[in-house]
Amino acid sequence: xxxxxxxxxxxxxxxxxVQSKTGASFTHCGSVHAPDKEMATQYARDLYTxxxxxxxxxxxxxxxxxxxxxxxxxxxxxxxDDKIYRHPQFYxxxxxxxx
Amino acid sequence: MxxxxxxxxxxxxxxxxxxxxxxxxxxxxxxxxxxxEEDIALANLALDLIGQAREFLTYxxxxxxxxxxxxxxxxLRDANEFRNALLVEQPNGDFAHTIVRQYLFxxxxxxxxxxxxxxxxxxxxAIAVKSLKECTYHVRHSGEWILRMGxxxxxxxxxxxxxxxxxxxxxxxxxxxxxxxxxLVKKGIAVDMKTIHPLWLETIKAHLDKISFPLPSxxxxxxxxxKGKHSExxxxxxxxxxxxxxxxxxxxx
Amino acid sequence: xxxxxxKSVAEDPILxxxxxxxxxxxxxxxxxxxxxxxxxxxxxxxxxxxxxxxVIGMQPEANWITRAPSLLRKVILLAxxxxxxxxxxxxxxxxxxxxxxxxxxxxQLHEGKAKxxxxxxxxxxxxxDIGAIGWLVxxxxxxxxxxxxKTSYGPYSRAMLRICKEEGFHNRQGYDLMIAMMRGxxxxxxxxxxxxxxxxxxxxxxxxxxxKNSSNTIxxxxxxxxxxxxxxxxxxxxxxxxxxxxxxxLTIPDPNLxxxxxxxxxxxxxxxxxxxFNVIRGKxxxxxxxxxxxxxAHEEGKWVREAAEAYASKxxxx
Numbered sequence: 001x002x003x004x005x006x007x008x009x010x011x012x013x014x015x016x017x018v019q020s021k022t023g024a025s026f027t028h029c030g031s032v033h034a035p036d037k038e039m040a041t042q043y044a045r046d047l048y049t050x051x052x053x054x055x056x057x058x059x060x061x062x063x064x065x066x067x068x069x070x071x072x073x074x075x076x077x078x079x080x081d082d083k084i085y086r087h088p089q090f091y092x093x094x095x096x097x098x099x
Numbered sequence: 100m101x102x103x104x105x106x107x108x109x110x111x112x113x114x115x116x117x118x119x120x121x122x123x124x125x126x127x128x129x130x131x132x133x134x135x136e137e138d139i140a141l142a143n144l145a146l147d148l149i150g151q152a153r154e155f156l157t158y159x160x161x162x163x164x165x166x167x168x169x170x171x172x173x174x175l176r177d178a179n180e181f182r183n184a185l186l187v188e189q190p191n192g193d194f195a196h197t198i199v200r201q202y203l204f205x206x207x208x209x210x211x212x213x214x215x216x217x218x219x220x221x222x223x224x225a226i227a228v229k230s231l232k233e234c235t236y237h238v239r240h241s242g243e244w245i246l247r248m249g250x251x252x253x254x255x256x257x258x259x260x261x262x263x264x265x266x267x268x269x270x271x272x273x274x275x276x277x278x279x280x281x282x283l284v285k286k287g288i289a290v291d292m293k294t295i296h297p298l299w300l301e302t303i304k305a306h307l308d309k310i311s312f313p314l315p316s317x318x319x320x321x322x323x324x325x326k327g328k329h330s331e332x333x334x335x336x337x338x339x340x341x342x343x344x345x346x347x348x349x350x351x352x
Numbered sequence: 353x354x355x356x357x358x359k360s361v362a363e364d365p366i367l368x369x370x371x372x373x374x375x376x377x378x379x380x381x382x383x384x385x386x387x388x389x390x391x392x393x394x395x396x397x398x399x400x401x402x403x404x405x406x407v408i409g410m411q412p413e414a415n416w417i418t419r420a421p422s423l424l425r426k427v428i429l430l431a432x433x434x435x436x437x438x439x440x441x442x443x444x445x446x447x448x449x450x451x452x453x454x455x456x457x458x459x460q461l462h463e464g465k466a467k468x469x470x471x472x473x474x475x476x477x478x479x480x481d482i483g484a485i486g487w488l489v490x491x492x493x494x495x496x497x498x499x500x501x502k503t504s505y506g507p508y509s510r511a512m513l514r515i516c517k518e519e520g521f522h523n524r525q526g527y528d529l530m531i532a533m534m535r536g537x538x539x540x541x542x543x544x545x546x547x548x549x550x551x552x553x554x555x556x557x558x559x560x561x562x563x564k565n566s567s568n569t570i571x572x573x574x575x576x577x578x579x580x581x582x583x584x585x586x587x588x589x590x591x592x593x594x595x596x597x598x599x600x601x602l603t604i605p606d607p608n609l610x611x612x613x614x615x616x617x618x619x620x621x622x623x624x625x626x627x628x629f630n631v632i633r634g635k636x637x638x639x640x641x642x643x644x645x646x647x648x649a650h651e652e653g654k655w656v657r658e659a660a661e662a663y664a665s666k667x668x669x670x
Binding site for chain 3: 007008009010011013029030031032033035036039047050051067069070071
């Protein structure tokens with residue numbers, strides 16, 4: 001048969017982000033396999049909103065996700081730790097003043 | 100039941116039985132779909148259809164006023180009392196057959212439910228409005244698969260072509276009517292099949308045109324089979340589906 | 353920045369020590385971070401086995417979907433089987449983050465290199481089996497999965513959290529079905545007891561061999577993939593399930609069953625380990641049938657998957 005020669009494909013992987021209600025952030029909830037955008041959207045809907053979890057869905061190819069490495073974490077994220085003046089609690093005012 | 104109630108009862112059975120039998124067929128795919136994602140998608144489809152069947156059959160029972168609930172109607176009627184169309188009882192065949200059957204039916208149901216939602220019977224209209232949302236998705240899902248098979252590989256084109264050839268003959272019967280339908284159409288309750296038949300054909304034609312896929316042509320069409328005549332398949336569907344309530348009458352599950 | 357594909361050196365005592373410290377601190381490990389090769393291997397084995405179990409587990413229940421005795425029971429069962437398929441997907445997805453793609457995982461299953469839970473190699477013979485599976489098999493699974501939600505691998509833990517949330521209804525619908533049967537006719541009660549007799553022992557076997565005979569458990573616990581031992585989890589299941597059986601009038605098929613007031617635990621006969629290992633080795637009543645069905649669906653679906661890919665490559669904008 002013509003079909004038996006090619007290696008099996010389970011289609012490519014898409015990451016799924018669901019917005020649970022209007023105005024909320026889109027939250028990553030997992031992945032689906034699909035041949036293209038339209039089917040990825042449908043399968044994401046079929047899989048991740050079975051219990052009314054969603055109002056809107058984003059899908060994007062998993063291969064396009066870029067991640068930082070834990071080895072980089074110190075140089076990337078630690079420098080933010082001493083910038084305490086970015087937080088409102090840093091600023092103290094005399095009693096009786098309301099901001 | 101007077102003549103009007105009887106007509107409405109029959110009409111509800113027709114709607115409910117279509118959804119029930121097609122839903123039952125789709126459940127046969129459970130754990131056998133071409134890919135796991137599609138297994139989930141097909142299960143959603145069947146859940147929608149059986150859910151619709153429950154509402155239509157419950158309403159049928161209320162109209163009949165003999166105390167029959169959805170399960171009495173689903174499990175304790177024989178084949179000759181079922182009012183579903185021949186199309187929905189056809190076997191699943193390969194995935195192309197299942198999708199073509201689904202697409203032909205869903206487009207039909209889409210136009211039917213759209214009109215029914217505007218009808219004068221408020222219960223039927225409410226069920227139709229709710230079901231239409233589900234049906235819209237069924238048209239989308241099966242329609243997208245039609246495109247993929249019709250413009251995919253040589254094998255998928257051949258299989259899709261065969262499926263259309265095999266199933267097209269059952270489509271005319273979807274639009275068959277009898278005197279009781281005419282009665283309900285006049286009262287603004289039932290949908291006039293003459294108005295939705297051309298819409299159905301246009302939708303399908305426009306969709307297949309996107310991939311230059313031919314409509315089956317010059318085909319022998321089965322007609323006039325309503326009123327309880329079925330293919331040999333329905334008896335087997337029911338034998339399986341109704342086994343427990345039949346083997347243990349009066350039992351609560 | 354390092355590329356994602358580069359997994360760093362697989363064996364590195366310094367990295368390994370740092371890794372073990374992270375585990376001890378209760379940190380979760382994420383996919384693209386360094387991990388010992390053995391951790392990756394153990395996880396892939398365990399998670400893919402878990403995924404395959406969810407998927408193969410659809411079959412014994414699907415066996416009754418066309419014969420469910422009421423429309424409500426039919427949609428409940430279908431929604432439940434669909435969830436199992438969904439859980440298979442979550443777990444395949446999590447396993448793939450370790451670097452093995454799903455087609456390879458399925459190939460391993462078909463070649464007999466990957467296992468699935470032996471409990472699904474038993475047949476569903478009467479309608480009460482559907483209740484017994486939800487109540488006992490899912491009940492046992494939940495004990496295991498609640499523990500796994502705290503596992504050290506981030507994607508596995510997140511998948512388990514989602515699964516545990518969804519499984520809540522599986523166990524309940526099973527018990528609800530058993531209650532209906534026990535409140536019903538004599539024939540229904542007999543079906544329920546028959547199902548109980550056939551599923552009790554396989555459910556206990558789901559937790560695996562005794563700790564002393566489980567080669568994997570020590571390593572899995574060292575890596576904090578598993579946090580509790582097979583025997584402890586099994587005991588939790590036994591203690592919570594026996595009162596549920598008794599209250600609806602079902603008899604546990606174990607003549608030696610007794611409650612130890614001092615320990616506060618039930619004591620049971622030992623599991624028939626010959627049967628256990630036989631079924632694992634492929635000699636259960638349904639091993640062949642389950643694999644045959646899976647392979648058949650996979651092969652029959654091949655042209656469909658190929659058609660969709662062919663279409664996608666022709667219509668790139670999709």
